[in-house]
Amino acid sequence: MKVELKMRKSADVLIRMQPSSNYSLLFPKTIDWDKFIAYRPDMPFSDEVIEFLNALSGTLMKDRMSRLYPDIITFAYFCRKANLLKIKVKYVCNGELRLGRGVLFHIAPSNVPINFGYSLVAGLLAGNVNIVRVSSKQFPQVNLIIKHLHELMDGGLYDEVLNRIALVRYDRTSDASAYFSSVANVRIIWGGDATIQTIRQNALPARSFDVCFADRYSIAAIRLEVIINASDAEMKKLAEAFYNDTYLFDQNACSAPHIIFWVNRNVNSADGKENSVAVAKTKFWTAVHEYVSAKYQLQAVMSVDKLTAFYRQAACMDIKAEKMPDNVVVRSELKNVPSNIDEFRCACGYFSEKTIASLDEIAPIVTVKYQTLGYYGFDRSELVDFVRKNRVLGLDRIVPIGETTAFAFTWDGYNLIDTFTRIPSVL
Known part of the structure; x- marks a missing residue:
């Protein structure tokens, strides 16, 4: 009936x-x-x-x-x-x-x-x-x-x-x-x-x-020197946390990071700054690749989609492919971050990267479209100062890497309990 x-x-x-x-x-x-x-x-x-x-x-x-x-x-x-x-x-x-x-x-x-x-x-x-x-x-x-x-x-x-x-x-x-x-x-x-x-x-x-x-669109920020000084155990823990944020839902959740910003401040290395950046990235992505390879089943169609996404991005902006053992993790290095970068996303392990001097460099691209900033190696006070100083239009959630998909009753800037209730006024 x-x-x-x-x-x-x-x-x-x-x-x-x-x-x-x-x-x-x-x-x-x-x-x-x-x-x-x-x-x-x-x-x-x-x-x-x-x-x-x-x-x-x-x-x-x-x-x-x-x-x-x-x-x-x-x-x-x-x-x-x-x-x-x-x-x-x-x-x-x-x-x-x-x-x-x-x-x-x-x-x-x-x-x-x-x-x-x-x-x-x-x-x-x-x-x-x-x-x-x-x-x-x-x-x-x-x-x-x-x-x-x-x-x-x-x-x-x-x-x-x-x-x-x-x-x-x-x-x-x-x-x-x-x-x-x-x-x-x-x-x-x-x-x-x-x-x-x-x-x-x-x-x-x-x-x-x-x-x-x-x-929405989400990003991550990682402090370079913290990765350089991290132990193997810390890197394995970080790789697992990053996997949970991204691969667990095939990078389809709005809170899953698509750009990784490497914050390169006060890096002291005898090999020089540029080499330190490379060392930190290699250390991070090696740990991530090892963890993902053991846990994740990449579908053949997504391998094609990732290749297509890279060519589309390369046709619209200045990028460079970063070497990886296979396409379980696909990385593109950005020379500059265009204002419409959120239109160039792909699922199942496709990441853009940019090395910056401070979090303030992120602010100009942040629109209301931006939901979550996952971070590693920052103090809460630094992040609060970043929001206050730049008065960003987006980024309703700033959480440690590993918690971007963790649900809370304050979501996308809404206090859900307040929003779903009313206050009868009795004078």
Whole structure:
């Protein structure tokens, strides 16, 4: 059976449509949408939600299948009660009256399997009921989490929280987004610019709003002398951290670095400055290549894509190919960094590089398109000074290499708990 979607406006008032059946309901098994959207919002970080997430964490940790997916383990670890209580201290003010906004409609990205889970957790902890459209692509990580949600529902201990969750899947031909938008107090869109524009064609109620996490571009900065002085153990740890930031999601995550800036300040070497740069780069990329070669399966089509990306970049700017043992890691040295460098990206281990004297040289190219700066070898005070001095338009996240994909409730410049809640004023 298919229920057609009907929506009209009367005097600019949105008339809520009837739900469509051209989607797959992944969780729960059945749903009464009228009852679901009538849920009353909760206070942030309620005990019931924290206990439920802790239970979900425990079941995921015990499942042997979880060990096959590092992102599942990371997600489960994030959902532990001890971690959530630690986060609560940062995001909840004692005595403050705050409630969730109501119905959150999440559109998860297609390129990061576990993102839907973090978006859902943010919505739950903010006190909301959540409709989550997961990626139309099939990911085993998604199926694993859904399996455990059903098992917890069957257990009957967390129904009050589980009744705040609806997970759906549908493709671009479906009109289901129109219905879910019509009942949403907040619509959260994770995706590229085209996806956001498409979703925004579906009307929201007058008091509702969008929170958009658009396609972004990310970079990394590494202090040269720190690499030169690093031990073998430190280099292996750094290589693993860099792998997690880049290859773990095929460099498709918005937070994955695409340019590596080598900050060459106060390098003391008997071999001279230029040779020190070469030594540091060789040391870093050798460690990265060894780690990636042991962990990563490069698809043949991506080898062709990387070669094509290099030729395209070479046709548009002055670059030089850096030698590597194979194309598991592809590097291009930039003579200058063009303002549109974010248009010349490739996935699965394609990196541009530039040696600079200070972080300040990065500032001129940073636009609102820039999301994350991963760093190694810098003090926090240096990074704070860099932002304050240059008043950069972008770079909403500045984190150590190894943590660029680590989820936090402050993301892309938004405090998600604040954004997903409201403050009733009582005088």
